[in-house]
Amino acid sequence: MKAEILAVGTELLMGQIANTNAQYISNRLPEEGVGVFYHSVVGDNPLRLKECLKIASNRADIIIMTGGLGPTLDDLTKETVSEFVGRKLVLHEESKNKIEEYFKRINRPMVDSNIKQAYLPEGSIVIENKRGTAPGCIIEEEGKILIMLPGPPSEMKPMFEDTVMPYFKEKSEFKIVSEILRIFGIGESAMEAMILDLIEKQTNPTIAPYAKEGEVTLRVTAKVNKDDNAVEILNQTINEIRKRLGDSLYSVGDKNLEQVVGELLISKNISIAIAESCTGGLVSSRLTDIPGISAVFNRGIVTYSNEAKQECLGVSVGKLEKFGAVSKETAIEMAAGVRKVSKTDIGVSITGIAGPGGGTAEKPVGLVYIALADENEVIYKELRLSGDRSRIRNMTALNVFDMIRRHISGRK
Ligand code: ATP
Ligand code: MG
Numbered sequence: 001m002k003a004e005i006l007a008v009g010t011e012l013l014m015g016q017i018a019n020t021n022a023q024y025i026s027n028r029l030p031e032e033g034v035g036v037f038y039h040s041v042v043g044d045n046p047l048r049l050k051e052c053l054k055i056a057s058n059r060a061d062i063i064i065m066t067g068g069l070g071p072t073l074d075d076l077t078k079e080t081v082s083e084f085v086g087r088k089l090v091l092h093e094e095s096k097n098k099i100e101e102y103f104k105r106i107n108r109p110m111v112d113s114n115i116k117q118a119y120l121p122e123g124s125i126v127i128e129n130k131r132g133t134a135p136g137c138i139i140e141e142e143g144k145i146l147i148m149l150p151g152p153p154s155e156m157k158p159m160f161e162d163t164v165m166p167y168f169k170e171k172s173e174f175k176i177v178s179e180i181l182r183i184f185g186i187g188e189s190a191m192e193a194m195i196l197d198l199i200e201k202q203t204n205p206t207i208a209p210y211a212k213e214g215e216v217t218l219r220v221t222a223k224v225n226k227d228d229n230a231v232e233i234l235n236q237t238i239n240e241i242r243k244r245l246g247d248s249l250y251s252v253g254d255k256n257l258e259q260v261v262g263e264l265l266i267s268k269n270i271s272i273a274i275a276e277s278c279t280g281g282l283v284s285s286r287l288t289d290i291p292g293i294s295a296v297f298n299r300g301i302v303t304y305s306n307e308a309k310q311e312c313l314g315v316s317v318g319k320l321e322k323f324g325a326v327s328k329e330t331a332i333e334m335a336a337g338v339r340k341v342s343k344t345d346i347g348v349s350i351t352g353i354a355g356p357g358g359g360t361a362e363k364p365v366g367l368v369y370i371a372l373a374d375e376n377e378v379i380y381k382e383l384r385l386s387g388d389r390s391r392i393r394n395m396t397a398l399n400v401f402d403m404i405r406r407h408i409s410g411r412k
Helices: 022-030 046-059 075-087 093-106 110-120 151-169 188-194 196-201 230-248 257-268 284-286 306-313 317-323 328-342 390-407
Strands: 002-008 035-042 063-068 089-091 119-121 126-127 136-141 145-149 174-183 206-212 215-225 247-250 272-275 296-300 346-352 366-374 378-382
Touching: 002 022, 002 046, 002 206, 022 035, 022 063, 022 151, 022 174, 022 215, 046 063, 046 075, 046 247, 075 089, 075 119, 075 136, 075 145, 093 110, 110 119, 110 296, 119 136, 126 151, 136 151, 145 151, 174 230, 188 196, 188 206, 188 215, 188 230, 196 230, 196 328, 215 230, 247 257, 257 284, 257 390, 272 284, 272 306, 272 328, 284 390, 296 328, 306 317, 306 328, 317 378, 328 346, 328 366, 328 378, 346 390, 366 390, 378 390
Parallel strands: 002 035, 002 063, 063 145, 272 296, 272 346
Antiparallel strands: 089 119, 126 136, 136 145, 174 215, 174 247, 206 215, 346 366, 366 378
């Protein structure tokens, strides 16, 4: 079943509001096996609305409209649709009673135009509106389905969930389910090469890669029969991908890298302290986004200057002078130092050149050292990042979280 979402409202065309209704509906419909093929937007104008209805009914089986169901003069969706399908508008008593009750309850006089909202195209399925006065409706006409919902998202969403989704569930024989896989530590093209045969198969489920700054994700989508166990079908593919990508696959679902790390630290009860230079507290800040992190996060210290690195972390003057602030030696001392002063299970450090200035031929912008100290050892990693200051800092933070994740995921 092909669907088109037709949003009605001049405000949308003028750019005063964004078409979040279309986004919401598009995100939800595939679950019930309905694919959205078109989005369109039209102003509060009956002629143009009719044109849109003509186009939509030629290319889609389902037209879902939002907006223009209210009591005012510019609200003309229902009138236009009923002309388009050649049905009369008839009074829906139940809706009329509800509107009357509503005005009694809020103690305001009701004007005739409010009753206009209780008129619906003859023979339609009425969608009750519990949050407002304008009901919606579903019209089945010559194999096509036309649905009208009010514009305000606070009314549209519950009506959509309570009536439209169950309506399609009943109708559809299959559903579309998907899951997001998150990957860190291998680039998009390397990852693609590792699972190319799976992507190229493009059967059911399908696999589609996406890349965002520093993050690589895969969306696995399956079209399954309504009564099939969708989780099982998706998991077969997900497990095959996991086999190929190993522990670079850090999460299945919505959780981002820092959430995964935060939850690992909490569940394993591993205490942590962080010493940051070029990231200026970014890593600590992201860690504190995780609810409950106070159980394990002892402190984050921003040691920007050499003196701070010496005074707060005990980095030796000799090392700083010999190797410089941006060096693996300094990073290692910072990690061990912050662990020691904080008496935590692990200490993490970051020192680098975020640019745009400060780079040399030997130590260019984007050179960053990160280190992690525990009771047995200090490990470090040299990063050579590209991009502007904000990208370098963001990529550093992601690499730090990934280092922590890999280090602690094997721990009991
Ligand atoms: P009302 O009874 O409130 O007049 P209505 O069904 O007539 O509802 P509109 O008048 O078209 O709907 O829009 C009312 C409000 O709903 C808009 O001002 C806007 O805030 C919101 N809205 C309308 N369409 C959309 C949309 N496509 N996406 C997000 N919000 C929308
Ligand atoms: Mg309106």
